[in-house]
Structure formats: structure tokens, C-alpha cells
């Protein structure tokens with residue numbers, strides 16, 4: 345692969361950053377993930393806007409305009425002949441001798457981008473549905489910032505996998521916050537789509553924003569509020585959304601079937617409509 349590192353396109357095998365990089369030492373950085381289908385970026389303006397917000401919240405400046413960042417995405421798609429997959433954008437507060445204090449003004453941020461080829465539309469998990477386990481949400485309380493500090497989701501996803509599940513949803517005060525790398529939804533017996541409202545307790549998903557717009561177009565009733573573990577057990581269906589999974593049905597939670605235990609029609613419809621709109 346060709347990757348982008350601090351102003352240069354390089355082969356991944358020779359690209360390097362410092363051992364003192366603050367992303368490595370302190371998880372002092374933010375990132376974004378944008379999907380590519382048919383060689384085109386999906387929801388790029390939303391991801392760019394969220395990147396700006398994350399950078400602002402952690403007091404980090406990126407010396408590139410939005411147009412320059414878009415151009416690097418396009419270059420990476422072209423140079424890697426990327427038809428379908430993901431583009432990762434990682435920014436850290438640069439490399440300097442280890443010190444909690446921000447480095448001197450003249451230390452530039454580290455800016456890395458790379459592609460990941462991946463079948464996103466033909467995803468077997470979307471056909472069979474995800475098995476989810478519930479874990480306590482032990483993350484910090486600024487989950488609205490997309491930081492590279494992902495240790496808890498890494499642990500939780502591995503716990504899920506060991507338990508024979510696909511992913512973990514996180515629970516706080518009896519309610520679901522979100523998945524490890526996705527937003528969480530249920531569809532009630534009345535057909536209402538329920539997903540937690542935006543706050544500092546969850547990441548504002550760019551896919552969430554688009555999928556809620558699709559739901560509105562389809563005249564599906566939406567409630568943005570926390571939902572409980574008990575409500576999942578009563579729900580007709582459940583699903584998650586993310587740039588990497590689009591709309592992904594959930595068929596069981598902690599071993600108990602959701603609804604009839606098969607991927608639900610609302611998730612299926614929203615997945616179709618979202619993918620069609622993104623092509």
C-alpha cells in the first residue's frame with residue numbers, strides 16, 4: 345500500500361514515525377474513518393466536520409485545509425486503486441521528549457493516512473446478523489471526541505469474540521450508550537426506532553446522522569433517547585451503524601434472541617437505502 349505520512353506518499357514498508365510520538369506515548373491524538381464504495385468517499389463532509397471538532401476539543405491544530413485533506417483522500421484512493429474499503433486518518437500532537445505538557449509550538453503534529461481494502465457491501469455479518477454481548481461502559485466521559493485512546497473497546501471486542509459473539513454494546517446506568525465502534529438502535533414492537541440522543545456520552549456517528557435522515561424519508565418514527573437492556577429484550581429488532589458496517593442487524597444479545605432472532609426488515613431497508621444513496 346501507499347500511505348501518507350507527514351506530507352509524503354510512501355510505501356507502507358518504509359513509512360516511519362518517531363518512537364516518541366505522543367500518539368504512542370499518551371494516546372494524545374484523534375482520528376477519523378471514512379468508507380469508500382465504488383471508488384468514492386461516503387459522507388466525507390460529515391467526517392471532515394467531526395475531525396475539526398475533535399481537533400478543537402483536544403486543542404490540536406492541523407496545518408491543512410479541508411480541501412487539502414480531501415485531496416489526500418482522493419490521492420490515496422487513486423494510488424491504491426481502492427474500490428471498496430476504509431480510509432483512516434490519524435493525527436497526534438507530534439513527537440517530543442516525553443512530557444505531559446504540550447510540546448513547543450514548532451513541533452508539528454504527526455499526520456498519517458492509510459487505506460484498508462475491505463468488502464463493505466457484501467458483508468456476511470450483515471446477512472446473518474451480529475451476536476452482541478453487553479459490557480459495562482468503562483470509558484472516559486468525553487466519548488464525543490474521536491480520540492485514539494481505544495484500549496477499552498479493544499478489550500471489550502476481544503471479550504466478545506472469546507464469548508463467540510461479534511461485538512459488545514456498552515451499558516451505563518442500565519442503558520446502552522453505544523457499541524465499541526458503532527451506534528446502537530432498537531425498533532420497538534410499535535415500530536419506533538430508538539437511539540440514544542447526542543451528548544458527551546457517545547460519539548456523534550456520521551452514519552447515524554445519515555441513517556436518521558433515511559429513516560425520516562421512509563417515515564419511520566424516531567425517538568432519540570437512552571434505551572434499557574430490558575427494552576432490547578422486548579424489541580422487535582436491533583442494529584448498529586458505523587462507517588465500516590453501514591447498517592448492521594443484531595440478532596442476539598447475551599445469548600437471548602432479539603425479536604425472532606433473524607435480521608429485521610427495518611435494518612435491512614435502512615441498509616439498502618443508505619448504500620444506494622452513498623453510491
Ligand code: PDD
Pocket residue numbers: 377522523524525526527546547548549550551552585586587588
Ligand atoms: N468507529 N461510536 C464509536 C465509539 C465509534 O468508534 C464509531 C466509529 C461510531 C460510528 O461513527 P461513524 O458512523 O461516524 O463511523 C460510533 C469507526 C468506524 C472505527 O471503527 O474506528
